[in-house]
Amino acid sequence: MMDAAYLLARFDGIARGSTLQSYGCSRTSLAAATSAGTILRIRQGVFALPTVDAAVVTAAAHGGALTCAAALRAHGVWMLPTPDDQVHVWMGRSGRHHSHEGCSCTAHYSPGSATLGLAPVVACLIHAYRCLDEEEFFAAYESAWNKRLIGAHDRARIRRELPRAAGWLLDLARPDAESGLESLLRLRMHLLGIRLDCQVSIVGVGRVDFVLGGRIILEADGKENHTHAKRHADLMRDAAASALGYETLRFDYAMVVHDWPTVVAAILPALGRARS
């Protein structure tokens, strides 16, 4: 007889009892595994491994699949920090809502039949457009594209299902954004009417993160530890860039994400100097 926990692991840890039974797991063995605690009964006819993510369990208790930011993150999509304690659930076109303890879920009804577990990336992005702001959506969309989690067919579907107002974001998106920070900067520079080139090779300087308006080098310092050697190399690059007529501005992730006004206040006068 098929072991319930072993079989559940093949379904990413969560499945309907009817599915498990169709693979040879009897009602009796499901009941035995539940009372032994090797599997959990989430609601009538739905079972999960005890290791399954709590938000996925809540979504299944509600009647659907986890979607939006938490699901995108679980799929490996880069997300801006979005503080949201609510579980977002994809209910399919008209899935039945099951009441459960402590429910504060946000339900999304959209075409397709919702499964259990994680909603597919394409559905998550369609839902996330309504729940995230434009920047958060844009960064997630570019990340999903860059990681090849969505293909041409998916992108066409996203464009079809999102409101017309989303068109400009989809037009601006590119598959080669190497980081969420790059997505964020390109979107913000676009809104300021400033051209941004990413990962530019400058002879005599090397590869720089971004060039703004053709003249300003913007380096986004990551979390890697700044050794003395790294700092020396950065200063040498800045000197070489200055000799070629570039001005270098350095920001870290926290400044771009949490203190944008300070970043803009540094960029705009530098662009003015470069143009004059």
Ligand SMILES: [Zn+2]
């Ligand atoms: Zn709920």
Ligand SMILES: [Zn+2]
């Ligand atoms: Zn949502």
